[in-house]
Amino acid sequence: MSQLLARATYLAFFHPLARYPGPWIAKFTNAYAAYHAWKGDIHLDMWRCHQRYGDHVRYGPSRLIFNTTEALRDIYSTSGNSKVVKASAYEPLVHRAPNTLTIKGGKEHARRRRIMAQGVSDKAQRGYEHRISAHIAKFCDAMFSSRNRPETKNSPRMWSEPADMSYWCYYLSFDIMADVVFGAHYNLLHNEQFRYVVDSIDRSNVRMSFLIQFPEFAKLKIDKYIFRDAIIARNRFIKFVTRIVRERLGKVTTAGPEDKTSTEDADVFANLVAAKDPESGRSFTLNEIAAESTTLIVAGADTSSVAFGAILFYLADNKEAYDRAAAEVRSKFRSRDDICMGAALASCVYLYACINEALRMSPPVGIALWREVVADNVVLDGQAITAGCDVGVPLYSIHHDPKYYKNPFEYRPERWLVDDGTGSVERARSAFNPFSLGMRSCLGKSLATTEMALTAATVLFTGDFRFAEGEQGLIGRGRKDRPLGRHRHNEYQLFDHITGQKNGPFLQFSPRPLDDANGN
Numbered sequence: 102m103s104q105l106l107a108r109a110t111y112l113a114f115f116h117p118l119a120r121y122p123g124p125w126i127a128k129f130t131n132a133y134a135a136y137h138a139w140k141g142d143i144h145l146d147m148w149r150c151h152q153r154y155g156d157h158v159r160y161g162p163s164r165l166i167f168n169t170t171e172a173l174r175d176i177y178s179t180s181g182n183s184k185v186v187k188a189s190a191y192e193p194l195v196h197r198a199p200n201t202l203t204i205k206g207g208k209e210h211a212r213r214r215r216i217m218a219q220g221v222s223d224k225a226q227r228g229y230e231h232r233i234s235a236h237i238a239k240f241c242d243a244m245f246s247s248r249n250r251p252e253t254k255n256s257p258r259m260w261s262e263p264a265d266m267s268y269w270c271y272y273l274s275f276d277i278m279a280d281v282v283f284g285a286h287y288n289l290l291h292n293e294q295f296r297y298v299v300d301s302i303d304r305s306n307v308r309m310s311f312l313i314q315f316p317e318f319a320k321l322k323i324d325k326y327i328f329r330d331a332i333i334a335r336n337r338f339i340k341f342v343t344r345i346v347r348e349r350l351g352k353v354t355t356a357g358p359e360d361k362t363s364t365e366d367a368d369v370f371a372n373l374v375a376a377k378d379p380e381s382g383r384s385f386t387l388n389e390i391a392a393e394s395t396t397l398i399v400a401g402a403d404t405s406s407v408a409f410g411a412i413l414f415y416l417a418d419n420k421e422a423y424d425r426a427a428a429e430v431r432s433k434f435r436s437r438d439d440i441c442m443g444a445a446l447a448s449c450v451y452l453y454a455c456i457n458e459a460l461r462m463s464p465p466v467g468i469a470l471w472r473e474v475v476a477d478n479v480v481l482d483g484q485a486i487t488a489g490c491d492v493g494v495p496l497y498s499i500h501h502d503p504k505y506y507k508n509p510f511e512y513r514p515e516r517w518l519v520d521d522g523t524g525s526v527e528r529a530r531s532a533f534n535p536f537s538l539g540m541r542s543c544l545g546k547s548l549a550t551t552e553m554a555l556t557a558a559t560v561l562f563t564g565d566f567r568f569a570e571g572e573q574g575l576i577g578r579g580r581k582d583r584p585l586g587r588h589r590h591n592e593y594q595l596f597d598h599i600t601g602q603k604n605g606p607f608l609q610f611s612p613r614p615l616d617d618a619n620g621n
């Protein structure tokens with residue numbers, strides 16, 4: 102008891118972070134953060150804490166969150182900064198051995214990243230693009246052509262039955278990732294057999310996010326009694342992905358390691374087999390490739406699905422932005438088959454602004470990405486931080502800070518295009534980091550951007566969409582009677598469990614008249 106009291110006194114008054122304000126209970130235990138991670142509102146809670154306590158908040162006994170661009174730069178974008186590494190808190194994500202996403206840092210991370218980058222480079226991506234487009238076309242076919250019904254008895258326009266984007270966007274992003282990474286065709290968009298896998302990822306992530314926030318608890322190894330469902334879900338996912346990897350490995354051994362590179366069939370796996378670290382000349386072993394490719398599926402599928410959902414939600418909710426983005430896309434292409442990466446799509450600047458604004462409003466990864474300080478007196482945003490502390494900048498929070506975004510809870514794509522005379526566009530860019538920054542930023546950023554732009558353009562070109570009528574159309578929104586942060590009607594609400602989980606939106610689709618869609 103006296104030991105406990107001594108520890109509490111130390112944490113409250115003598116710990117190096119004792120001078121920072123924050124939730125009272127967070128001084129003593131990470132259970133505070135873990136509770137919010139379990140509830141799925143940790144991104145909102147971090148934002149609420151910054152509202153209440155200021156730019157520097159103690160969010161755990163040894164954890165500090167920051168809400169400034171200076172901190173963003175100091176913590177994340179000092180390339181190769183050896184004094185701030187990925188936090189040990191990521192350990193629950195490690196399956197067998199650390200991979201590029203979970204490894205702490207240093208030379209081994211840099212080596213892996215150099216090789217991984219070749220699997221998702223712009224050059225490699227050109228080989229994947231036609232496959233991404235094929236899945237998007239399937240998505241559009243499923244949304245636009247099935248189950249149509251007339252708007253009213255007298256109206257010729259047909260609208261589909263409402264479809265829940267939280268699932269359909271996941272099926273799309275999973276099909277893309279399985280194909281791009283492994284050349285595998287699980288066809289979740291058309292076939293129910295493997296759809297359980299997206300639920301498995303979501304369920305498993307609830308436990309993971311709890312453990313990342315509560316590393317002491319993770320070490321006790323008693324989570325298996327509390328998160329039994331999540332563990333079953335994780336095992337199901339691992340079994341599924343082991344099967345994909347085994348099938349893909351089989352192709353390498355039967356056809357030779359370089360069977361697919363530089364061909365139309367190239368996938369990330371084949372490109373990684375061929376890739377060599379430009380510094381050491383070493384390649385990945387097949388086991389390393391298997392582990393890294395699996396990470397890509399997990400890192401790429403649920404994040405992208407949230408992004409697709411958010412883009413569609415905000416366009417459906419903002420008629421002016423919708424009309425402008427649709428007019429832009431429809432004026433640049435003559436047919437749906439013409440939509441590809443290139444000058445025409447790159448010139449859709451308003452569409453890209455809509456995508457950025459969706460990622461700002463509802464970032465798929467919304468919380469502080471913990472980094473561990475491994476030397477004493479490392480100065481971050483003017484604060485001298487001691488070794489052993491975890492630090493981070495919550496993405497959702499800084500994306501909604503009025504210092505950087507005027508009316509931060511308004512969806513306004515124009516903020517990325519038109520300066521208000523005070524440097525507003527530059528300010529907005531300086532705080533925008535949906536893919537994080539620096540050496541540990543997202544390796545799939547370019548691929549994800551390609552997916553988002555192609556999906557948004559193809560859907561807008563093919564036809565129109567709108568929220569379902571009645572109660573169903575409200576799913577995914579905030580509501581006035583809910584707690585602070587969950588109350589905004591115009592915000593796509595996410596439930597943060599490592600990445601944001603979502604409900605809805607329920608949308609209806611209607612194809613454009615054929616002449617219009619063919620540019621006649």
Ligand code: HEM
Binds near residue numbers: 543544
């Ligand atoms: C809109 C979609 C995406 C978003 C918002 C996103 C966001 C992020 C963020 C915030 C991180 C940093 C995580 C951390 O520090 O803990 C990250 C890392 C990573 N992402 Fe993504 N991601 C997206 C799509 C993808 C895709 C499609 C891939 C795969 C092709 C991918 C692969 C990775 C990898 C491998 C890392 C680890 C990089 C490292 O630590 O060196 N991501 N992503």
